[in-house]
Amino acid sequence: MIAITRFRVSSERAETFAAEMAAVLSDLAAGPGHRAGRLARTVDDPELWALITEWDGAGFYRRALGAPGIRMRLIPLAAMAIDEPGAYEEVL
Template structure:
């Protein structure tokens, strides 16, 4: 079982190519299990980066470090502002969100 991270973006037809360098950086991080860059079928300017991580800590730690701060974080700051990390309810247990809703 993995943590799933879904980040949505608004961008043009070539936006998917902008996501690949971030995926390449994150793929080298411990706990990374895979990623897909997908385009919405009904709204072609809506893109999603769907990633699978061993656990939420692996994902959050992957955002640290020089290369992530230079390549990944600026791009992720363009994501639609919404919650992005998902897990199975039985694994979440008592959930203490990082930010207020």
Template sequence: MLAINRFSTDDPERFQKEAAPALEAFARCRGYLRGGVARAVDEPETWVLWTEWDNIGDYRRSLSSYDVKMSTPLLSQALPEAVGFETLVTCEPGSSSTVTTSDHSPDTIGRSDQP
């Protein structure tokens, strides 16, 4: 499961200083696999804080973590758009793609009350 928080900033130095502790807070949570902070190549004011998780439940529980809540000033500045993405097709270098099934049944997609 990928979580992608997108930001627009005119102060990249400040943003990087605030994003690093937020990423570290996520990294201490159960189910965290990896993450990073990246800047758009063609739009230097556009940044993302991305994280990868074992599952959506671990990501959602991480948002209740004290350390992550202390990062809320940064996270509250994220652009208002979808954050969580279910990985359904992957491909490793030199291999064929692998398709996985969704954790959601068709009638639960888009419902916020589902894990």
């Protein structure tokens, strides 16, 4: 499964946000079921970012987000997250 969480980040926070997300990606990569992860920014709107991760299944993804260390890193960033569904099942 693929998890995509989009964030609206001001240009003033971009560098700090990227550094904080690098730590989140590192923590996620250490967890079971993690396949890949990356942080992207749109070319048309530099304030729109996406955290994209791939997992063996939704359970692995949800457990990873619930891990205490990861939760503590993500909570301050959650205020910038766009509220929308983010877990995708691959169909093709």
